[in-house]
Amino acid sequence: MTTLGSALDTAAATTAANRSVVDVLPPLHTLEGEGFPVRRSFPTPQIPQLDPFLMLDQVGPVDLGPGEPKGAPEHPHRGFETITYVLEGDIEYADSTGDRGVVQPGGVRWLTAGAGVVHSAEPTDAFRAAGGLQHNVQIWVNLPAALKGLRPRTQHRTAAQIPVVRSLDGSWFKVIAGTALGVTGPFDTQVPVTVVHASIAPGESAELPAPQGRNAAVYVLSGSGRVAGAEVTDGELAVLADDGGTVRIGGGPIGADFLFVSGEPIGEPVFRGGPFVMSTPEDIEQAFDDYAADRLGRYED
DSSP: OEEEOHHHHHHHHTTSOBOOEEEEEOOEEEEETTTEEEEEEESSSSOSOBTTEEEEEEEEEEEEOTTOOOOEEEEEEBSEEEEEEEEESOEEEEETTSOEEEEOTTOEEEEEOTTOEEEEEEOOHHHHHHOEEEEEEEEEEEOOGGGTTOOOEEEEEOGGGSOEEEETTSOEEEEEESEETTEEOSOOOSSOEEEEEEEEOTTOEEEEEOOTTSEEEEEEEEEEEEETTEEEETTOEEEEOSSOSEEEEEEEEEEEEEEEEEEOOOOSOOEEETTEEESSHHHHHHHHHHHHTTOTTOOOO
């Protein structure tokens, strides 16, 4: 844990101009997996992607009774990465590389699907039986064409392994990926991205690095506040203009939890086919053929 003092805040404020907001967008509500509801900030008709990010979903928070927690049974992926961040509840994962584990609250699982993987992500038997608060976030990050053939890989970090920067005003910043506020997240990233969970105390504000040339946005996980001066509330996505090197975020009357994402755009064609994201229509067809023929997720050492 690192403590962030006002001097560091002031220094950051002088290094670059603040970005402005292009638009504030509401989420799309849909169902995924076994039928659990999600708030999807993108892709939507207003914002099909935020290159290199392909999707940002929030599940919950919702308090579920015994037998009500749902997950995502076995399904394939190819051509991109998934970031699963658990805030409440748990997720038990298993995939065709042989990787197994449970993501507990505060933990993150980073799956590089690459050439293809078949996996599941479901509540543990204990959580499903007892019920409780379910809350998690999933982000999809595209891979450039040159990396879509990577052998699949999973990285798993517990809450204790992910650095948190705390401010004297009670705000805190969990740096999941990239570098921000003097610390670096614990994941190896194929594409340069920054992901920060920022909890801003009521009436307080802070700045996060958003280098020019990167696409960036701030999603409101809960509460209300301000992003670059624009009023935002629970579930909204503030898309940032590329007109500065930092972004200022502030907490409203009850504070706010934000998810900040920024990344270097890949700038290549994107073709989606359900669980596959490739560079050409032919690649999508091949992915479906490989899955149908049980060739996906099978690797010889």
